[in-house]
Amino acid sequence: MLDRRRVVLAVTGGIAAYKTAFLARRLVESGAQVRVAMSKSAAEFIGPQTFAAIIGEPPYQDLFGADDVSPHTMLARWAELIIVAPATAATIARAANGLSEDLISATLLATEAPVLIAPAMHTEMWENKATKRNIDILRSDGYRFVGPNEGELAGGDVGVGRVAEPEEILSAARAILEPSARGLSVLVTAGGTREPVDPVRYLGNRSSGKMGHAIAEEGARRGYEVTLVTTSDLPVSGGIKVLSVETADEMKAAVDGVEPHIAVLAAAVADFKPADRASEKLARSEGLESIELVKTPDILASLVARDDGPITVGFAAETGGVDRAVEKARQKGVDLLVYNNVLEEGSGFGTDTNRVSFIASDGDVEEMPLMSKSAVAIELWDRIDALVDSRM
Numbered sequence: 001m002l003d004r005r006r007v008v009l010a011v012t013g014g015i016a017a018y019k020t021a022f023l024a025r026r027l028v029e030s031g032a033q034v035r036v037a038m039s040k041s042a043a044e045f046i047g048p049q050t051f052a053a054i055i056g057e058p059p060y061q062d063l064f065g066a067d068d069v070s071p072h073t074m075l076a077r078w079a080e081l082i083i084v085a086p087a088t089a090a091t092i093a094r095a096a097n098g099l100s101e102d103l104i105s106a107t108l109l110a111t112e113a114p115v116l117i118a119p120a121m122h123t124e125m126w127e128n129k130a131t132k133r134n135i136d137i138l139r140s141d142g143y144r145f146v147g148p149n150e151g152e153l154a155g156g157d158v159g160v161g162r163v164a165e166p167e168e169i170l171s172a173a174r175a176i177l178e179p180s181a182r183g184l185s186v187l188v189t190a191g192g193t194r195e196p197v198d199p200v201r202y203l204g205n206r207s208s209g210k211m212g213h214a215i216a217e218e219g220a221r222r223g224y225e226v227t228l229v230t231t232s233d234l235p236v237s238g239g240i241k242v243l244s245v246e247t248a249d250e251m252k253a254a255v256d257g258v259e260p261h262i263a264v265l266a267a268a269v270a271d272f273k274p275a276d277r278a279s280e281k282l283a284r285s286e287g288l289e290s291i292e293l294v295k296t297p298d299i300l301a302s303l304v305a306r307d308d309g310p311i312t313v314g315f316a317a318e319t320g321g322v323d324r325a326v327e328k329a330r331q332k333g334v335d336l337l338v339y340n341n342v343l344e345e346g347s348g349f350g351t352d353t354n355r356v357s358f359i360a361s362d363g364d365v366e367e368m369p370l371m372s373k374s375a376v377a378i379e380l381w382d383r384i385d386a387l388v389d390s391r392m
């Protein structure tokens with residue numbers, strides 16, 4: 001129940017605005033206090049009186065001229081959550097660029113509350129590069145999205161761009177207002193391990209740790225207690241407990257000391273390490289034709305094998321298609337596997353973006369578009385929160 005939680009429903013101009021009346025009703029039924037802000041074009045599609053009858057007070061429609069001298073800052077401060085439904089491409093563009101010339105964009109700019117956006121537009125507009133850029137900016141800024149879905153659009157067209165159903169928007173709102181975190185602890189591993197050959201040299205990989213660190217940050221933002229076991233020295237927000245390690249063995253030892261409710265293993269752990277570590281620098285003149293390698297401990301397997309083990313998320317950085325990762329998801333006993341193809345442009349090691357697919361334990365694949373790593377972290381956490389809600 002959304003008992004007395006304060007929700008601002010911002011309605012912008014699209015035919016989907018009529019569905020927002022159902023959403024308003026469901027919010028009220030769920031116990032929320034609701035205020036409505038409507039744009040001028042929203043009023044072309046649905047009358048303010050409809051909302052007034054549902055929520056018990058007239059919607060806010062203008063920046064100026066209302067009883068309130070500053071309706072945008074009042075709504076911005078009052079809200080515990082702002083839902084923009086439907087959100088047009090223009091509304092999204094204004095929010096992404098910090099523009100504030102109307103009531104809704106000014107309210108978004110003024111608020112510190114979480115914002116949930118339910119986009120609605122024609123497929124061409126949704127797929128336009130400018131819209132994609134704007135969505136990516138907003139995701140990186142912490143805005144949350146629900147939909148759009150595929151289906152019938154205005155004018156009889158069919159495609160992606162249909163606003164999410166009221167029930168979907170309501171459940172996304174509840175996920176924000178009734179967070180899953182509830183004092184649960186999370187372990188995140190990040191970065192690539194370095195396996196020493198001698199005091200100077202090591203066997204390593206190209207992982208930068210950016211993805212794992214973004215996941216740790218988003219988990220902390222959602223109220224989880226985060227322990228980050230990392231080989232990377234990227235900056236980390238206060239509140240996250242950092243355990244710095246270098247090798248797979250050190251990472252395993254650090255992980256062994258933690259009993260998390262959730263484990264997200266984003267680290268690129270070496271599968272093999274040199275059997276011996278020379279105590280002195282190996283000299284060229286001495287010659288070294290080969291290095292004997294031995295297996296490192298499988299950290300993921302050790303977590304999955306624990307009695308009452310955590311919800312476990314694995315990563316699979318591959319150089320081929322998704323099929324091998326689907327097989328891994330089944331074999332490794334993880335609850336979710338995040339696949340990416342590191343050979344794809346913009347994806348993988350060191351970049352700020354990533355294109356991933358989420359693979360469920362039953363092998364179901366959900367492909368995501370190219371996004372910033374912080375946006376990937378948000379999407380990943382939405383799925384982990386859903387797992388938490390269904391299990392705990």
Ligand code: CTP
Pocket residue numbers: 189248265266267268269270271296297298299300301313314315316317
């Ligand atoms: N992993 C781990 N400990 C290891 C190796 C990997 O915990 N010693 C974790 C990684 O953090 C990742 C997942 O296992 O979440 C999958 O890693 P990957 O290297 O793709 O798995 P492998 O089984 O080693 O697959 P491959 O045969 O491709 O090397």
